[in-house]
Amino acid sequence: MGDVQQASGGGQASSGHGEFSVLVIEDNPGDRRLAELALTAGAEGTGAFCEVLLAGTLEEGLQLLATAERNAMHAILLDLGLPDAAGFDGLQRLKSLYPDIPVIILTGQNEEAVAISALKFGAADYLEKDEIRPRSLWRSIGYALERKKLEAELVYLAATDPLTMVKNRRALLEALPLIMENALRSELHCAVLIIDIDNFKQINDLLGHSTGDELLLTVASRISDAIRQTDVVGRLGGDEFAVIATNLKSPEGAIEIAEKITQAIAAVPEINGRPIEISSSVGIALFPSGVENSDELLTHADLAMYKAKKEGRASICLYDESLHHELRRRLLLKRAMVSDMATPGFYLDYQPIVDCKTHEIVSAEGLARWRTRDGKIVMPAEFIPIAEENGWIADLGMRMIEQACEFMSRSLSTGVPVVPISINVSPIQCKDKGFPGEFTRAIERRGLSPTLFNIEITESTFMQDIDGARRGLEALMHVGIGIHIDDFGTGYSSLSLLRDLPLKHLKLDRSFVSRLAEDLGTRPIMEAIIDLARKLEFKTVAEGVETAEQVKLLTEIGIDYLQGYYFSRPISAAKLCEELVMGGVVRNGYGLGLEAGHDMDNADKISRALGR
Incomplete structure (x- = not known):
């Protein structure tokens, strides 16, 4: 252990460029001393201070590293011909124990090929012993430290989110x-x-x-x-x-x-x-x-x-476990949708929308439903997100539009009265440049008027791509299809949207209607929206109407149309046909339905309208 030495050179330079610690592991005392002097002189030449630790064997070097402060050692000079670590054994052991400390190989003459091989084992650089000079040695250490710094930066960047600088x-x-x-x-x-x-x-x-x-x-x-x-x-x-x-x-x-x-x-x-x-x-x-x-x-x-x-x-x-069951149910629904997408299992129910004053049916909202093969009804809140996540929503949406067009065509051809149908459209469909053309062609194939159809979209559809939404909506509005904003008042309700977009109706969210009787602040808000819509020549629809009191208050504040369980739950195409044949006026809040004894001529019309 007598060969283990510690030497420091020259004191702190006035320029104060830094302090460094370098370990020299070299069994030849002369070469070891030469490296020490070169390191000391090289540090002084750059205005730095270098602490040099000396060891004659690998084990002595490892002892010095073990007792040094963590991250205190900046570089290691290593002789490949040590008595206790011949060849690359010493290098591999150092890199396994201290991978962050750069190792510079000291070689004798005619050992360049060996030194180059050492680079493949993780050495930072190599120097021939007869080339050990203050300048060349210090430059080699400087390059090794720069490479170490660059590698650390690359590792940091590879693991870091470039915007927030937290982990990626x-x-x-x-x-x-x-x-x-x-x-x-x-x-x-x-x-x-x-x-x-x-x-x-x-x-x-x-x-x-x-x-x-x-x-x-x-x-x-x-x-x-x-x-x-x-x-x-x-x-x-x-x-x-x-x-x-x-x-x-x-x-x-x-x-x-x-x-x-x-x-x-x-x-x-x-x-x-x-x-x-x-x-x-x-x-x-x-x-x-x-x-x-x-x-x-x-x-x-x-x-x-x-x-x-x-x-x-x-x-x-x-x-918790209930979420596990929910996840499993979503997976089962996804698998079932794959097999049911091309079947009649997906269909439309219709919820009538009535005139506020006469309670006459003026239109109906088509609501997608899914009857699975075992007869269970799945509501859109469950299957629409699955369709959107898996890229099926455009196909499913067009199937519902085709179904509505077919129902409208049969009704007209058989003499059943019709009202415009509103169809909910996904934001994903709205962003599809081909959607307006597909919708228009579905209408044209059956010789229908575009004015018999409306689309309902939420405010969030506009917020995602205002310019894109505007272009698509203008194409639909140009041919006569009506544009309705659904759930108005639940998002940002930007007035610029009402000014800039080709709209026809505003559907006030059901949360306004549910609070109208109890919350004194809700009525003036609804009155202001209705007044603004009237000045912009929009019609207003209140959805979620469930009580006679709500009907009375909504009539007082001037809403145009009403929709909700007070008048009718979503009903089948057959029920809608029946009510329209009977006059299409909802007189009481007991939902829609044919009175017993309707004439057979009307029943025959309804059957033919439904394709029976």
């Missing part, structure tokens, strides 16, 4: 299995929290992408401040973030972290100088919890997040 999806996916293993060993819990900013798409579209980016930066910072040092935060993509919470003593710990995150995000007062109110939805999946791998844990957290969004803004949902 790939880094999170790589970290999660290790954290799960540690939870099992330590007999503690870990959890995945997926955080989604509520209504981010609308904020991004209304305030601009630069404001949206600034919001993402702010949210990433707020989440980072809200979690503990041992937790990991990253961005999955878009407006979704994830936190891997570690070392949890109980499931309640994950909920507490989620609450801190939602509170921190909600406390953001403004973005780019604009006041803003934001909230977030959080889904949590715990481990251990019966999952077999990290992908399954992420899937559970994602499902919990979507459940939280359904429950409303600023919700937190913990994955």
